[in-house]
Amino acid sequence: MIVLRNRVQDKLVEYLQKKLVSLQYDLLVDGSFGPDTHAAVVDFQTKNKLDPDGIVGGDTWTKIYEMTEPARQVTVLSERHTNVMHLHPKVRTAVVKVFVQLQSENIPFRIFEAYRYPQRQAQLYAQGRTKPGNIVTYARPWSSYHQYGLAVDFVLFLNGNWSWDTGATTRGWWNRLHQLGIQEGLMRLDFEVPHLQLAGTSSSALKQGMYPPGADKSWTDNMKMAIG
Ligand SMILES: [Zn+2]
Numbered sequence: 001m002i003v004l005r006n007r008v009q010d011k012l013v014e015y016l017q018k019k020l021v022s023l024q025y026d027l028l029v030d031g032s033f034g035p036d037t038h039a040a041v042v043d044f045q046t047k048n049k050l051d052p053d054g055i056v057g058g059d060t061w062t063k064i065y066e067m068t069e070p071a072r073q074v075t076v077l078s079e080r081h082t083n084v085m086h087l088h089p090k091v092r093t094a095v096v097k098v099f100v101q102l103q104s105e106n107i108p109f110r111i112f113e114a115y116r117y118p119q120r121q122a123q124l125y126a127q128g129r130t131k132p133g134n135i136v137t138y139a140r141p142w143s144s145y146h147q148y149g150l151a152v153d154f155v156l157f158l159n160g161n162w163s164w165d166t167g168a169t170t171r172g173w174w175n176r177l178h179q180l181g182i183q184e185g186l187m188r189l190d191f192e193v194p195h196l197q198l199a200g201t202s203s204s205a206l207k208q209g210m211y212p213p214g215a216d217k218s219w220t221d222n223m224k225m226a227i228g
Contacts, residue, residue, distance in 0.1 A: 012100065012103045012104055013031050013032060013033045013037065014029055014030070014031040015103075016037070016041075016056060016064075017029040017030070017031070017037060019064050019068050020037070020040045020041070020044065020064075022068050023044065023064075023067060023068065025040040025043075025044070027040055038054045041054050041055075041056060041060070042054045044060070044063075044064070045060060048063050050063060056100075057097070059093070061096045061097070061100050062089075062092060062093045062096050065084055065085070065092075065096060066085065066218070069083065069084070069085060074086075074117075074222075074225070077117035077118075077119040077120065077226075078117070078119045078120045078123055079120065080112070080113050080116075080120070081113065081114055081115050081116070081117075082111045082112070082113060082114050083114060083115065084096060084111065084114055084152075085218045085219075085222075086114060086115035086149050086218065086219065086222045087114050087115060087149045087150070087152065087219065088148070088149045088150055088198070088211070088212060088214070088215065088219050089214050089215065089216050089219060090150075090185070090198060090212055090214050091149065091150050091151070091152065091186070091197075091198050092219075093184075094181070094184035094185055094186055094198075095111065095114070095152045095196075097180075097184050098154070098177070098180045098181055098184055098186075098196075099111065099154075101180055102154075102176070102177065102180065105176070107173045107176060107177070108156055108157050108158060108173075109154040109155065109156055109157070109173070109177055110154070110155065110156075110157045111152060111153070111154060112153040112154060112155035112162065112194060113146070113152070113153040114146075114149075114152050114153075115146065115147075115149050115222060115226075116144065116146035116147060116151075117147070117226055118141035118142055118147050118226065119141075121137070121139065121140070121141040121142075121143075121144055121146065121147060122140075122141045124136050124137045125137055125139065125140050125141070137192075138191070142206075142207060143203055143207075145197040145198065145203075145206070147226065148206050148211065148223070149219050149222065149223065150197055150198040150201070150206070150212070151195060151196065151197035151198070152186075152195075152196055152197075153192075153194040153195050153196075154177055154194055154196065155194050156170060156173065164193070164194065166193060174193055177196075178196070181196040182199075185198065185199055185200070186198060186199060187199040198212060200212075211223075
């Protein structure tokens with residue numbers, strides 16, 4: 001997947017330039033992928049042992065994320081969290097690729113929720129059962145892939161507000177989200193439109209501690225904290 005090439009003009013380029021500036025590259029943030037930005041990307045890729053092709057794809061984005069948005073200390077486990085660093089690297093890379101591709105197509109999705117602690121899952125499960133409200137999940141704590149950092153929810157962000165609208169004007173965007181997710185090794189659930197999770201594993205395998213290969217410190221530390 002090729003996301004950004006030389007001489008592409010996009011809001012995403014501006015975002016990339018801000019990230020590179022925060023990594024000490026001396027760049028003008030002008031939203032234009034010119035020779036300076038290209039040189040900075042190639043330098044960044046070289047220093048981080050990535051393919052130095054000057055194209056900002058999933059691997060490069062993941063590395064940029066890792067270096068500019070380190071996992072923060074989580075204090076309130078019942079809150080909604082969006083930090084991709086708490087996702088398993090396999091899912092993190094997929095999520096970043098999907099997000100960047102959607103941005104480049106001007107489809108206004110944002111990550112609504114990434115890692116979800118069992119405490120919050122318990123609260124959500126109670127909703128519509130022992131607590132007021134509509135049922136929002138069928139998964140008890142440790143039954144949702146969110147508790148393993150293997151799921152993400154993308155929601156539309158329109159005019160400053162979250163939107164779950166799946167009407168005629170937005171249906172194509174949701175379809176595109178699912179299509180991109182599936183391309184990156186994720187799968188969807190029929191009853192939760194915003195949700196994508198890692199394909200090729202099962203809830204019972206996860207409950208037995210059989211996690212996908214390729215774990216890193218950021219994911220492992222958070223899992224240890226969640227398990228307690
Ligand atoms: Zn979900």
